[in-house]
Amino acid sequence: MKPEPVEIAKGIYWVGAVDWEERDFHGFRIERGSSYNAYLVVDEKITLVDTVKQRFFHEMIERVSQVVEPSEIDYIVSNHVETDHSGALADVKELTDATVICTEKGKKGLCKHFDCSEWEMKVVKTGDELSIGRRTLMFVETPMLHWPDNMVTYVKEDKILMSNDAFGQHFASVERYDEEVGVDEAVRWAKLYYANILMPFGELVKRKLEELSTIEIEMIAPSHGVIWKNPQRILEAYSKWASFVSERKLVVVYDTMWESTSRIAKAIAEGAGSEGVDVRVFRVRNDDISDIMAEILDAGGVAIGSSTMHNTFLPSVSSFLTSLQGLRPKGKLGVAFGSYGWSGGAVKQITEVLEKLRFDVLPPLQIRYRPTDEELRKAFDLGVNMAEKIKERV
Numbered sequence: 102m103k104p105e106p107v108e109i110a111k112g113i114y115w116v117g118a119v120d121w122e123e124r125d126f127h128g129f130r131i132e133r134g135s136s137y138n139a140y141l142v143v144d145e146k147i148t149l150v151d152t153v154k155q156r157f158f159h160e161m162i163e164r165v166s167q168v169v170e171p172s173e174i175d176y177i178v179s180n181h182v183e184t185d186h187s188g189a190l191a192d193v194k195e196l197t198d199a200t201v202i203c204t205e206k207g208k209k210g211l212c213k214h215f216d217c218s219e220w221e222m223k224v225v226k227t228g229d230e231l232s233i234g235r236r237t238l239m240f241v242e243t244p245m246l247h248w249p250d251n252m253v254t255y256v257k258e259d260k261i262l263m264s265n266d267a268f269g270q271h272f273a274s275v276e277r278y279d280e281e282v283g284v285d286e287a288v289r290w291a292k293l294y295y296a297n298i299l300m301p302f303g304e305l306v307k308r309k310l311e312e313l314s315t316i317e318i319e320m321i322a323p324s325h326g327v328i329w330k331n332p333q334r335i336l337e338a339y340s341k342w343a344s345f346v347s348e349r350k351l352v353v354v355y356d357t358m359w360e361s362t363s364r365i366a367k368a369i370a371e372g373a374g375s376e377g378v379d380v381r382v383f384r385v386r387n388d389d390i391s392d393i394m395a396e397i398l399d400a401g402g403v404a405i406g407s408s409t410m411h412n413t414f415l416p417s418v419s420s421f422l423t424s425l426q427g428l429r430p431k432g433k434l435g436v437a438f439g440s441y442g443w444s445g446g447a448v449k450q451i452t453e454v455l456e457k458l459r460f461d462v463l464p465p466l467q468i469r470y471r472p473t474d475e476e477l478r479k480a481f482d483l484g485v486n487m488a489e490k491i492k493e494r495v
């Protein structure tokens with residue numbers, strides 16, 4: 102049985118591929134795999150919007166072939182250079198004389214990845230339109246969502262936004278639409294994706310949402326995961342995430358050598374919980390950093406703890422802090438805590454990271470060897486204090 106295309110609107114087909122096996126997207130753990138969504142618009146000029154990872158080329162072409170002869174493709178829109186979307190572009194070009202449409206930066210990127218010396222390429226910028234017959238494609242540059250070259254393609258007559266990475270989810274499924282998996286479930290996967298890929302670019306996301314609000318969108322067809330038949334839900338979620346709208350939630354992240362830091366973490370969590378704040382606790386050695394980042398995205402506060410080893414934090418905490426500094430969450434309340442034996446270091450260094458991130462940083466809690474009952478009370482009180490401050494801010 103051949104892979105089937107899915108007609109998402111009259112004459113517009115999903116011709117992508119589902120990747121059930123992938124578990125890692127440059128360090129971001131994707132436990133449900135992903136999909137690489139390419140779209141075929143059949144009009145007087147036949148247009149393929151994005152391709153797939155190279156190893157899925159044949160699967161994509163089999164889907165295309167059930168609608169049109171691949172040699173009949175007139176345009177290939179490359180919304181994004183990253184090879185989960187452009188990986189099969191050169192293979193498609195072997196089959197057709199199609200003109201490749203991309204941004205200026207897209208052209209530079211594509212021509213570093215592939216030999217494009219013989220390709221006909223058309224560079225577009227925001228607001229440019231291309232008539233393909235009954236339909237018009239409009240392009241909007243979306244730099245840093247997710248690379249500098251990105252753009253989205255809007256099919257004006259059908260009101261479909263082919264948004265590439267934006268609004269995507271790393272989520273492999275047999276279903277193609279948000280409603281089929283449940284809109285809330287789709288938003289949950291989109292949040293994980295946003296937190297780990299787009300969190301640093303909140304200001305740019307806000308500006309682009311503003312720009313996109315001027316066009317009428319009935320469907321958002323991203324290049325990963327399910328298609329949004331309820332575009333308003335994901336647009337609202339993006340607006341909230343881009344503004345770091347916080348909930349009454351404290352995330353406690355730590356690692357521990359001999360359970361002292363772990364006991365402090367639990368006391369902080371219990372203190373915050375006693376004030377009615379939602380608390381999430383992660384021992385970073387056991388939990389996945391990608392999941393923790395999704396919780397931090399909309400948390401009011403973050404408490405980070407580590408035992409001191411070799412005058413610094415534990416390697417697991419170091420790895421977490423590296424990711425945190427890269428993803429740059431904003432507007433959070435923060436505190437560092439931990440235990441030490443003969444000389445400290447970890448708590449001070451965690452505090453420095455929190456300050457660098459411009460969190461509102463509370464005085465840290467550092468305890469020597471085992472926490473006494475009195476010291477655990479201080480940790481509990483710290484949790485209470487954080488909860489009160491989170492409630493004031495939200």
Ligand code: FEO
Pocket residue numbers: 181183184185186247248266324325
């Ligand atoms: Fe899905 Fe930036 O690639």
